[in-house]
Amino acid sequence: MDADAGGVGLGRRAVRIGSVCLRHLGAALFRRGDSASGRLAEAAPAMLSELGPFYVKVGQLLSTRRDLLPDNWCTELARLTDTVPAVPREALTAVLTEGYGPPEQWPFREFDWEPVGSGSIATVHRAVLADGRVVAVKVRRPGIVPVMTGDFRLAGALARATRWLPGLRRLPAEEMLGQVGTAVLAQADLAAERASLEQLRANLAEVKGVLLPGPVAELCRDQVLVMEFLDDLREFRPEPYSAQERRQSMQRVLRTVYQMLFLDGLVHCDLHPGNLRLNAAGDVVLLDAGFVVRLPDRVRRHFGEFFLNMAFGRGARCAEVVIESAAQVPKGFDRDGFQAAVVQLVEESSALVAGDFNLAAFAPRLFKLQRRYGIYAAAEFAFPLLSLLVLEGMIHSFDPGVDFQGEAVPVLLQAVGLPVD
Incomplete structure (x- = not known):
């Protein structure tokens, strides 16, 4: 993600997105080789990675939509990875302080700054509460919501423009964006995730041998989701x-x-x-x-x-x-x-x-x-x-x-x- 993306205006971000798209798409269209659609598909992963996390996640979801996209597009988009550096400790401290007050008021007796999971929307940290319970703390990246919301709006304009590009005219770009873009934005809503966890746990309570982490409701905040930490987990093999x-x-x-x-x-x-x-x-x-x-x-x-x-x-x-x-x-x-x-x-x-x-x-x-x-x-x-x-x-x-x-x-x-x- 651009380092200054959260602070720039939508217009400046639009110029940046337009510049990146024109560079990648123009190079693909003027390059000799396969069909125009094939060349654009090959260019898509690098372009979306440069555009930032919203576009990477959209691309990842689109890679599964073989009902909408040709196989070569899905194959190319499947190469996208959501690998993002961890949030700096200072930024994490600011988010936690906004939610709980100064550090001496935090409910955590211990907090591991090195995340056990790091994605483009949030990082997950192991922590110990004052009463000794071990929890997983999911912290949303600072400023990510306005960046992703702005990118969603700009992506709509980009989707409308695809109808003019050879090789993309037949793709239902606006419909695809409406589906996957909404799904991506929803992943930044930690309150909705908490509600989903609680409902899934209730729905599946009678299914023997199935576990989901329980939210610690009183400690959840707008940018922080605190859950039971399930340990001794093994890879699915x-x-x-x-x-x-x-x-x-x-x-x-x-x-x-x-x-x-x-x-x-x-x-x-x-x-x-x-x-x-x-x-x-x-x-x-x-x-x-x-x-x-x-x-x-x-x-x-x-x-x-x-x-x-x-x-x-x-x-x-x-x-x-x-x-x-x-x-x-x-x-x-x-x-x-x-x-x-x-x-x-x-x-x-x-x-x-x-x-x-x-x-x-x-x-x-x-x-x-x-x-x-x-x-x-x-x-x-x-x-x-x-x-x-x-x-x-x-x-x-x-x-x-x-x-x-x-x-x-x-x-x-x-x-x-x-x-x-």
Whole structure:
């Protein structure tokens, strides 16, 4: 991020953004090689990294949107990394002082200035309270909200300008920005994250072997989220668990995700290896509720109905659900052609032996069909589906034999009010 970004006016920031974009895009367009779209895709990661954290996070989310972007764009954007230096101690002190008063009034008996996690929006620190409880303290970076809000406004102008660029004219840039930009800004709202954590914990309280850190409500502030510190966490990989322990853990993960998707409608959409962990007992631990999507009841029902009909091989109804839940259906839409293509896709998937279904193979084909017929999925539908793709790869590496559809069906039947045998 530009060192002086928080203090400059929007106009000066706009000039800076325009200059960076023109330099990268101009160089890509005038360079010989692949198509204009291919050259622009290759230039995007370096350009977004130079523009700052808002654009990096937008790019990261867009890299998952294979329903909207061609594969080469998603591949290039997936190279973006959210590696940001830690906040200087003086700046952290200022934020904590604003929240709690001078240091002698802070509720922390100990505070580790070296963060256990450092992102573009916040850093996370281990601390000990006066009563001896160990907590995780998430501190929002000073000045990040006005910078990101201003960048969101400027990005809107940039998205509108893409309609004039060769290779980008067909991309629904404004729609994409509206979806992913809003999701990025929401990750800076620590009060919303606290509320999401509390609601997720309540929703999943009956799911055995699933843990989320509990907020310490009385110590949370606008720029500070204080939570229970969960220690002895392990990376999401098979060792040293037995085959039975691995299967049980993966069943817990799937039961948790399916309950969020099909029953509760409050979905953690950022379950990458950093946020999905296991402890020594094999319990599943969910961290960082900054990117949580609340599914409207209509979308939740559509989502469940799509998966249930897919599991039973009812491709025609799957196609109708996609159409009904779409954010955009073009004029002159070829409904019959789209439905026939989805029916074929679902029939091919239904022919697989139980446990062999692969969402990572199914979803990109569905996304390509949506792009071909001009259907753009609503963000509430797309983000949970795409988070499942990330999760599927992690689970298959942990337990290749897990049956995604088989684990989903009992929850889906419960969601639609049918008896579960």
